[in-house]
Amino acid sequence: MGFLDKLFGRSPKEEETVSDLKIGIILGSVREGRNAEAVTNWIYDFATKRNDNVNYEVVDLANYNLPLLGAAVPEAGQADAEAAIKGWSEKMASFDGYIFIAPEYNHSVGGALKNALDYLKPEVANKAAGLVGYGSLGGTRAHENLRLIFGELQVADVQTAVTFSLMTDFVNMSEFNPAEYHAANANTMLNQVVAWSEGFKALRKELVTA
Numbered sequence: 423m424g425f426l427d428k429l430f431g432r433s434p435k436e437e438e439t440v441s442d443l444k445i446g447i448i449l450g451s452v453r454e455g456r457n458a459e460a461v462t463n464w465i466y467d468f469a470t471k472r473n474d475n476v477n478y479e480v481v482d483l484a485n486y487n488l489p490l491l492g493a494a495v496p497e498a499g500q501a502d503a504e505a506a507i508k509g510w511s512e513k514m515a516s517f518d519g520y521i522f523i524a525p526e527y528n529h530s531v532g533g534a535l536k537n538a539l540d541y542l543k544p545e546v547a548n549k550a551a552g553l554v555g556y557g558s559l560g561g562t563r564a565h566e567n568l569r570l571i572f573g574e575l576q577v578a579d580v581q582t583a584v585t586f587s588l589m590t591d592f593v594n595m596s597e598f599n600p601a602e603y604h605a606a607n608a609n610t611m612l613n614q615v616v617a618w619s620e621g622f623k624a625l626r627k628e629l630v631t632a
């Protein structure tokens with residue numbers, strides 16, 4: 423079935439409706455004591471409980487120890503740095519879509535996540551992304567910043583974002599206790615990411631064979 427048939431839902435065959443998507447949940451803070459871990463665990467549990475035949479995997483930026491893009495690396499650390507860059511690139515290339523856990527730093531996306539994204543382009547192009555954030559205003563300014571970056575990377579970010587308030591969804595800004603209403607947003611965001619990931623998967627296949 424062609425991409426347009428799939429996009430517009432025309433007569434899908436049963437076997438083609440079975441999703442086999444891989445979606446990476448990108449833990450976008452490396453700060454010691456980060457709130458990102460609790461938020462990532464929440465969205466991972468929420469996503470996997472949907473039983474939507476999607477393979478969700480958490481990718482923790484802190485495990486990659488990426489150097490600042492273009493910065494000189496001491497000779498003793500060069501092999502590790504190259505392995506980290508290669509590992510990050512290959513891991514990101516392996517997904518059909520992404521959920522970015524993105525807190526707000528100075529009204530923007532945090533430096534660690536920005537640096538990690540600067541390493542990528544073909545790995546993420548023509549793929550979908552959803553945004554989860556937190557901050558005094560739910561991380562929304564980081565999200566708007568990320569949407570600009572995704573435009574350049576040819577990543578299709580979906581409309582619905584999950585935005586936790588540091589004031590009301592955390593106790594003392596550090597103990598995650600999300601309000602119930604976020605579940606509806608998370609469901610909508612995941613529905614959008616899954617639908618677009620399927621559509622873009624078909625598109626990428628057609629682009630390769632064209």
Ligand SMILES: Cc1cc2nc3c(=O)[nH]c(=O)nc-3n(C[C@H](O)[C@H](O)[C@H](O)COP(=O)(O)O)c2cc1C
Pocket residue numbers: 451452453455456457458459525526527528529530556557558559560561588
């Ligand atoms: C350097 C820095 C700048 C920050 N700037 C903002 C900001 O502009 N807006 C906001 O809502 N929160 C801001 N925060 C609060 C963070 O969103 C909050 O600490 C969050 O927990 C950071 O994510 P993390 O714990 O996963 O690293 C800032 C925090 C730091 C450390």
